[in-house]
Amino acid sequence: MVPICTDGKITLSKKEDVFIPDDLMLSELFNKLPQQSFFIWYPPSSLPSMSRARLNSIYGGIGVKKISRAVRKNDSFTLENGFRTVDLGKVIKVGLLQIILAFLADPALDIPAVERHRMVSCLLNVTVQETDEPITVGYSVTLSSGRDVDVRASRMLRWERENSKLYMQRSHGKSSYKEKIEFGTYFADEISRGLLFEMADKIPSLAELIKLGSLLEFQDAAVDFLLKSKNLQLFPEDENFLNSSGLGGSTKH
Secondary structure: OEEEEEOOEEEEEOHHHOEEOOOHHHHHHHHOOOOOOOEOOOOOOOOOOOOHHHHHHHHHHOOOEEHHHHOEEEOOOOOOOOOEEEOHHHOOOHHHHHHHHHHHOOOOOOOOHHHHHHHHHHHHOOEEEEEOOOOEEEEEEEOOOOOEEEEEEEOOEEEEHHHOEEEEEOOOOOOOHHHHHHHHHHHHHHHHHHHOOOOHHHHHHHHHHHHHHHHOOOOHHHHHHHHHHOOOOOOHHHHHHHHOOOOOOOOOO
């Protein structure tokens, strides 16, 4: 049994029903559910105690799972009111491809040019479809009783790689800074996971680059500096691939 805090009261719960909140976005979703706490209790900062990192290590050592490891993701969704196809270049921009190719061309990854181009071609072949409906993703955890607890969150877009479809929620008017960072974060995560599903440990690094590029609207000079700051570059074979992609040429990096 481990301590939790529900409605201001500290109680004990089975360790299978409690999780370490290592992912703040997931934790926020489950914390919104009423009348139940799903996360371990931490002493208030006003009380002398060991660090959260140390407490997490102790809880993990006795079998409490991290929420990021315990959760299951459900990507399925349906569109009731239809969608419209939009131009590929509205979403898949040259700057995005430059970032991805430069990342994949890092000698440390040892990915041949032919394989880099094959991976990027998945994005060049997608059909981009917009909808007014929210595009959501579901998450669930199973408790010791066998009951599943489900939550849902808006993701703004979804890439169905097998079907070569990229679904996006249509934006209306000028985006706020919050909307820009949300879209950039979800877009970067979706693209990185779709491309690097066989190199899961590299997903966060590529996602961070794509997110920055999205916030910069993939503007050429900004992408050029971003890549140099990360010691990344496009090689001639990648330049030639971009020039023949139909999205326009690229500059030397």
